[in-house]
Amino acid sequence: MDEDVREQAEEAAEVDALFNALKHDSDAQVGAIMGPLMGQNPEFREYGDEMAGVVAPVVQRVNGMDAAGKRERLEALAPERVEELEAEDEEDDQVLPDLPNVSEYDEVRMRLAPNPNGPWHLGSARMPAVIGTYKEMYDGWMLCRFDDTDPETKRPDLDAYDEIVEAVDYLGFEPDEVIKASDRVDIYYDHARELIDLGGAYTCSCPGEEFSELKNSAEPCPHRDKDTETVHEEFDAMVDGEYDSGEMVLRVKTDIEHKNPALRDFVAFRMIDTPHPREAAADYRCWPMLDFQSGIDDHLTGITHIIRGIDLQDSAKRQAFVYDYFGWEYPEVVHWGHVQIDAYDVPMSTSTIIEQIEAGELTGWDDPRAPTIASLRRRGIRGEAIVDAMVELGTSSSNVDLAMSSIYATNRDLIDEETDRAFFVRSEGPGTDGSVELPVSGGPEEGEPLVHPNHEDRGRRSIPVEDGVVVETADLPAAGERVWLKGYGCVRYEDDELVATGDDLDVVREGDVDVIHWVPAEGPRLRLRTMDGDVTGVAEPGVRDYEVDDLVQFERVGFARLDSVPSRGTDDPAVAYYTHP
Template identity: 75%
Template sequence: MGQEERRERLAELAPDQLDELESEDEEDDQRLPELPNVEEYDQVRMRMAPNPNGPWHLGSARMPAVIGTYKDIYDGWMLCRFDDTDPETKRPDLDAYDQILDAVGYLGFEPDEVLRASDRLDIYYSHARDLIDEGGAYTCSCPQAEFSEMKNAGEACPHRDKDTETVHEEFEAMVAGEYSEGEMVLRVKTDIKHKNPALRDFVAFRIIETPHPREEAAEYRCWPMLDFQSGIDDHLTGVTHIIRGIDLQDSAKKQRFVYDYFGWEYPEVVHWGHVNVDGYDVAMSTSTIKELVDSGELDGWDDPRAPTLASLRRRGIRGEAIVDAMVELGTSTSNVDLAMSAIYSENRERIDDETDRAFMIRDRDDGGAVELPLSGGPDAGHPPIHPEHDDRGRRDIPVGAGVMLEATDLPQEGERVWLKGYGCVRYTGEGLEYVDADIDVTREDDVAIVHWVPAEDNREVLMRTPDGDVTGYAESTLEAYEADELLQFERVGFVRVDGHDDGRTTVYFAHN
């Protein structure tokens, strides 16, 4: 009895037990650990805070995948906040804002609200002024290296005890653009002797003279650092649960100092480790990919060799498959390796049943396509469109005068091979001769079953894969499929049809 069948029987015999079974199934799907102290909040509110300095790579998907899944589990609220407060070293890419939102949609999520930090400078300034009033911040003109030395020694710098008036004046001068880069910063007063040197009097605002690429923010010169900006925003937007990488572990500790000055409650925090992905030659780094795209080594962000979301999308991989694989990784703080095969497996499960089959002969360096005359058999082969769904019909592939096989499928001279959906043929050394045989020979005599295409009536194919491009020939039914449709090339793998040029179809390889 199959699973479906079993379920139906159970529904007849014991409907209440079925309910139980199904609710258990649902729990199984929620593979993420419980968020801490959820019961203390009316609503779980989370944010993803991408830096829009380029389109997303695969690792970036973890943030929307996990946070979005929590949103679904707790019926929560999700903000997408672009932390674009460094116009220079992490210079925002104007296209990336929409590309990222698009990628979030591809993964199947939609933020409840979208904010850009670069729209909110006046809010940060006003909180900085409040912090100065609280005695929680001071302007500092120490050269970086000197401050670092004092800090490491646990010594306060001479500016730490400035009077509030002066600090206000100097901060306003920072905002007004009266200092040049490196001349003045605003520091949060933490604990200069804190045992963790990373937490001692960190910078909250600095001067950046390079204008922000967004027109709306181009006039600002005094920019907040992430720890200040995101701390303020998390509170102002009512975030209850912060979920982010271990690289920001100290961030929470820094931000607590600011929260303490303001008397705010710090949100719950969950940290996860870094994700590595196997199966790619190209490093999963925005800057590396950007270089390769700019230099032309990659055709673009959606080049199948790039470990990007755009690439997986073009290959026909469903966003949910990526989400499930990411969710399966959980939220542990150790670094994790994500196997691409896990994504492929999730994807295969989703598309196998609905994907039509077709034949494609690869013309590879390690064993190309061979063309052979064929005589004595029927005019055409009729393999099913899907092996498990007869109702979807059969393909009609005329053989004409001959067929093409992949060289590695060619039998020894005098031996037989079964052309899938057509019949048995014998290789004479010159060509193929039809042999009237039953399918049993494939089992009893170990006659191999292979795929094939007509030598003449075929369609040239360019198959782009993560390991490089492969050319080949497919049955001409391929022309009927529109861009974006998925196919399984039997014995080769799943592909997404990308488009038809004159005489040639381009497909992107997903996985086998």
């Protein structure tokens, strides 16, 4: 990081730290500063690994000021932030806007409607995060309905049903009921038959292109005025599987001259030859389209409020035709824009992720490079951090951007105090220049860094140096220069070894000597799986004493979740998943 960028980051961090401390009448937290800093200053994101080290001293300096000094300093640096501070209503911490017309309903009832064609990517977390939060706000009811009535184009993945429910649980919510649309096909048939009786549907055997030409010309299909008995007979033949795919559909009769051609006599049921992967649904060949199935289910399950993407506005309009035929009241609808998430090279697309897994480009849904909930979970990121970031985006109809740094910042606040520190020296992989092994002489037989810098009562780690140490090549000083081995002391690099100098910590405080991490030459090997690829190196011996799923912070590298911890005495490497800086 060059000096200009560092200076800009320090100035921005100071403003955010002052604002944060004054707003909450407490010490500013590095994690709370990192999110806004990286989100509002995209030019800093490439320095993500270094930014916490820039921000921490600034936050420490701000926390040393009294309240009056903080306000005076913020007034000097950013008077508009003082005005913002004064204008805020401290008592109102509601992030999400009120749902429309809540008072008209006895209970707020909302639904998640995932398609189980694969586990959830990260963007999918927005729906349970927001709906789950609304459920808590209004003491409401939440349904998880699997919209799995397309066994061909969006073919269900049998494992995804449970994986999605587990993802909802990981995010901190529990549906009041879970149903599968593929279990309810006969219910949709019954409503189709009733709709036919109401004059609201007809069977159509027009080839797709032919009907499209008629629709776009606002001309009625020649089958539109079939008598009800014929429509029933042909629909029953569809249900019995007597037609091939594309041979016959059931259409909802709307306004053939509607200004939006997409709403003219849309398909409610079609034939699909591919059997459903669920055994209980494998015999069906006549399947409802999503707009019909979803609309029926929303009514039957008493849904009062629907949140859906802005691109699905036509769905609400199609369903409104069906509701009008049945005399039903349509639920309240909130349309929101898409969420874009930075930091990933892999698109947030279920089909693309599946393709890359099948091609061997990703090891699975929990590959750290995959923008998925399973990946963040395996990296040790708490569901609460994802929920907070998603809820913060609100329900705007505009497209919104989510910086991963905001998730990292919240997660850092959640885990920092309880996470032990450890050393890991990187030897090979993205972002490292390798490592070097050197003997150490003239000092103690072991280093004793604190288990946690803020909690001396947790004790110290014992790291031997008798067989030499390993340091990262980039940390190795020039011949004759000194470095401070953290938890050990000051050493000078001379004649291909590190010689203890006996200097005290003042040489670090005065800025004359850099502090570096290190590990014993005989330390356990470790593979760190990151978003940029795998990094291998050596860890301190104490890593062997942790359990799978434990978190550690590898000092000057970042937080990590331990995924595999071979017992002492084996040569197998430990495996950890990189969480974030």
